[in-house]
Amino acid sequence: MERTFLAIKPDGVQRKLIGEIIKRFETKGFTLVGLKFMSVNRELAEQHYDVHKERPFFGNLVEFITSGPIIAMVWEGDGVVSAARKVIGATNPLTAEPGTIRGDYGANIGRNLIHGSDAIETAQREIALWFKDEELVNWQPTLTAWIYE
Ligand code: DAT
Numbered sequence: 768m769e770r771t772f773l774a775i776k777p778d779g780v781q782r783k784l785i786g787e788i789i790k791r792f793e794t795k796g797f798t799l800v801g802l803k804f805m806s807v808n809r810e811l812a813e814q815h816y817d818v819h820k821e822r823p824f825f826g827n828l829v830e831f832i833t834s835g836p837i838i839a840m841v842w843e844g845d846g847v848v849s850a851a852r853k854v855i856g857a858t859n860p861l862t863a864e865p866g867t868i869r870g871d872y873g874a875n876i877g878r879n880l881i882h883g884s885d886a887i888e889t890a891q892r893e894i895a896l897w898f899k900d901e902e903l904v905n906w907q908p909t910l911t912a913w914i915y916e
Pocket residue numbers: 819824828857858876877879881882883885
């Protein structure tokens with residue numbers, strides 16, 4: 768089953784949007800398999816955003832993601848990587864569609880509330896970076912037959 772890495776960024780935590788954000792993935796039908804509330808050190812932040820290290824906003828990105836606690840999560844489901852990106856919305860909250868998390872709660876590209884892996888291979892890399900195997904829970908919700916044919 769496909770898995771993705773999602774993280775509620777420091778702005779989402781500070782703005783008390785943890786419950787609201789998690790609820791959207793739960794009610795959609797995805798399965799939570801890992802979750803931790805944590806501070807991010809500079810080394811982890813730089814590894815996570817390694818692909819952006821040459822970009823002008825890289826310094827701000829690392830500063831921001833290490834500025835307060837975050838929620839790191841792994842979610843499972845058919846097509847969850849791209850479907851979660853749709854629930855999250857476009858990178859810039861100002862152009863993200865209403866109904867998406869960023870479209871509903873964000874107003875600035877540098878404060879866009881949540882991270883989601885952008886491809887299956889990226890998800891595998893990010894899950895391995897943020898979680899140990901034993902921190903992930905393999906389970907099948909009893910509701911599964913009512914969500915999947
Ligand atoms: P996404 O988070 O939608 O995958 P991304 O991977 O292109 O977007 O960029 C990572 C984060 O970097 C993004 O969530 C916010 C920040 N960012 C991206 N483009 C930016 C820009 N032009 N100016 C400032 N911050 C930017």
